[in-house]
Amino acid sequence: MTISPVDFASLLCSRLCHDLLSPVGALNNGLELLNDETDPDMRARCLELLNESARVSANKLKFFRLAFGAAGGFGERVDVREARQAVEGLLGDNKRLQLQWLIEEPELPKAAVKVLLNLALIAGDTLVRGGTVTIGVEESAETTEIVLRAEGPRLVLDPELRATLTDGANGAAITPRAAAAFLVNTIAAEAGGSVMVSDAVDGTLLFGAALPNR
Numbered sequence: 001m002t003i004s005p006v007d008f009a010s011l012l013c014s015r016l017c018h019d020l021l022s023p024v025g026a027l028n029n030g031l032e033l034l035n036d037e038t039d040p041d042m043r044a045r046c047l048e049l050l051n052e053s054a055r056v057s058a059n060k061l062k063f064f065r066l067a068f069g070a071a072g073g074f075g076e077r078v079d080v081r082e083a084r085q086a087v088e089g090l091l092g093d094n095k096r097l098q099l100q101w102l103i104e105e106p107e108l109p110k111a112a113v114k115v116l117l118n119l120a121l122i123a124g125d126t127l128v129r130g131g132t133v134t135i136g137v138e139e140s141a142e143t144t145e146i147v148l149r150a151e152g153p154r155l156v157l158d159p160e161l162r163a164t165l166t167d168g169a170n171g172a173a174i175t176p177r178a179a180a181a182f183l184v185n186t187i188a189a190e191a192g193g194s195v196m197v198s199d200a201v202d203g204t205l206l207f208g209a210a211l212p213n214r
Contacts, residue, residue: 014176026053059089067117096130127152
């Protein structure tokens, strides 16, 4: 099944709206409460909630801009510090998630960064009771290999996401929830690379991608 650029853009927009609805809605609710509240302590609490919601919204937007958009400029490589800050901001909003960053390269190909970020998004979502996401990359003259490990007391990977990561659309309709997985598969396929997802064993799930360097 081939997805048109317009349909895929619609999927990404739906995913973005879904993920931003909660923090932006909290901002709106907080402003309404603040407008009606006169107690100093409650107003201070409202301001704390507003600051938290604003921070979460900003972190999500920064992440999505780099993962889905044209952030990082129009060059072929991206500063790894941008990718790390984006992942830290996204995962850090969930107090039950921890990040282990094992990447030493100062720059990576833009395609590899987008695959890494989208896999990080998916890996974090699998840890429904919290845990640790470990990210590593090894770049050689021929290939950039990306590996993510999700570890936690309960791992849940939607079968649709697993199938989309490894097989793309494959004749099935793609939902907004699987937009990130489809993007990973598409980038890898266009580069002549591959995507791998392991079975969950002893509270550990591995995601991997290999992208040839052209």
